[in-house]
Amino acid sequence: xxxxxxxxxxxxxxxxxxxxxxxxxxxxxxxxxxxxxxxxxxxxxxxxxxxxxxxxxxxxxxxxxxxxxxxxxxxxxxxxxxxxxxxxxxxxxxxxxxxxxxxxxxxxxxxxxxxxxxxxxxxxxxxxxxxxxxxxxxxxxxxxxxxxxxxxxxxxxxxxxxxxxxxxxxxxxxxxxxxxxxxxxxxxxxxxxxxxxxxxxxxxxxxxxxxxxxxxxxxxxxxxxxxxxxxxxxxxxxxxxxxxxxxxxxxxxxxxxxxxxxxxxxxxxxxxxxxxxxxxxxxxxxxxxxxxxxxxxxxxxxxxxxxxxxxxxxxxxxx
Ligand code: CP
Numbered sequence: 001x002x003x004x005x006x007x008x009x010x011x012x013x014x015x016x017x018x019x020x021x022x023x024x025x026x027x028x029x030x031x032x033x034x035x036x037x038x039x040x041x042x043x044x045x046x047x048x049x050x051x052x053x054x055x056x057x058x059x060x061x062x063x064x065x066x067x068x069x070x071x072x073x074x075x076x077x078x079x080x081x082x083x084x085x086x087x088x089x090x091x092x093x094x095x096x097x098x099x100x101x102x103x104x105x106x107x108x109x110x111x112x113x114x115x116x117x118x119x120x121x122x123x124x125x126x127x128x129x130x131x132x133x134x135x136x137x138x139x140x141x142x143x144x145x146x147x148x149x150x151x152x153x154x155x156x157x158x159x160x161x162x163x164x165x166x167x168x169x170x171x172x173x174x175x176x177x178x179x180x181x182x183x184x185x186x187x188x189x190x191x192x193x194x195x196x197x198x199x200x201x202x203x204x205x206x207x208x209x210x211x212x213x214x215x216x217x218x219x220x221x222x223x224x225x226x227x228x229x230x231x232x233x234x235x236x237x238x239x240x241x242x243x244x245x246x247x248x249x250x251x252x253x254x255x256x257x258x259x260x261x262x263x264x265x266x267x268x269x270x271x272x273x274x275x276x277x278x279x280x281x282x283x284x285x286x287x288x289x290x291x292x293x294x295x296x297x298x299x300x301x302x303x304x305x306x307x308x309x310x311x312x313x314x315x316x317x318x319x
Contacts, residue, residue: 006303009121009128012137013178021179025147025311027299028292030312034071035294044302044311045074050106051099054131055081055092058110060266060290061140065108068297074106092116096124099181102248104305109133112169126204127304135169135230141265141299142175144293146183148285149220151292152261157184162214163205164190164248165224168197172265178220190214191202191246195226211246215253220261223248223274239272249275259283266290274294 004019013021034042050069054062054086062078069076080251082086086095096107106127109117114134117172121128127184132138150156161180167173167189180187189200201207208214214221226235226242236242260283262274279286291317302312 001187003309006300008304009130010139010300010304011118011121011128011130011133011288013139013175013182014137016139016178016182018182018184021143021182024143024296024299024303026148027303027307027309027312028143028147028295029293030314031071031298031302032292034298035291040071041073042071043073044307045069045072045305048072048074048105048305049103050074050076050108050133050301051104052076052078053095053107053109053111054078055086055109055111055116056132058131060293061110061138064290064293065129065131065140065297065301067294068301071086071294072298072301074301077104082083092120093123096120096126100124100126102258106301129300129304132171134171135174136171137178138171138265139175139179140293140297141172142179143300144289144296145172145176145222145263145265146179147292147296148263148289149185149261151288152285153219156180159185160188160217160219161185161222162188162190162218162220163207163222163224164211164214164246166195166235167191167200167224168195168224169227169230170224172222172224177205181205188214188217192236192242211248211252212255215238215248215260216258218260219258221248221265222263222265224265225267225269239269243272243275247271247273247275248278250277250281253278253283261285263289 069184108129108131110131111133114136116133163173188206188208264286
């Protein structure tokens, strides 16, 4: 069977096949080692110009993409809405077309509107990578979560992963659901009924009404923050009440039939969806997720630029 390719853009995990997802995860493996070197650089994207368009706040994703680009030797420019002509009313497409007129190769975009990455990808020649669009998808987060699960369990197929918290507003939840189910994992969702999308079970997930149910059922919990900035109305009585009913605490985890792996995409609200002793505890892989994020983004950039997976897998001395 021939090696799959990714096409022009990465807008989500929904359009990808299991083979394409595995291609990215497998290509990320050798890139992990690059970040452990004294000189963290390979020439794979030398001569390529990448623009990071971040129209929403970000710490992990923006910096991780920038490190990934620099470690692949690309030239990078960061553009935020504030300080650019977007703040004067310029459209997204006009901004991107002006950047293309300066001969760029790729755009990484984070935007508050669901569908922004696909919209842009259909209108410009450059490769477009979705770094999170509204409530739609955050594909590289889903990929780094899967890479971290695979590191620990040595497989994805058959794993039970419970995504806990604000599923309704979460692009991370959607990318995880698409990616994990395509790779044969069982996915549960747990949160207040007001924060579960209507018809979510049609995506092939199990609804776990109580956090205690998720803890009994799962091999791993992916804990999500409450996206207060995307909530128009009161979805639950108070943060204290949320922590009391849905918080992931050591006391609750102590009743689990086995040790659960704890993931969180960040940013965390400590003492709300997750207690500090869990976030910093022995089963937390929250910081390894961040480390894996750089390798996954290097793999996505490299593959979209037409790189061959065989080259990435050659010995470190050859690369
Ligand atoms: N996980 C994630 O997307 O974090 P940032 O918002 O800091 O990029």
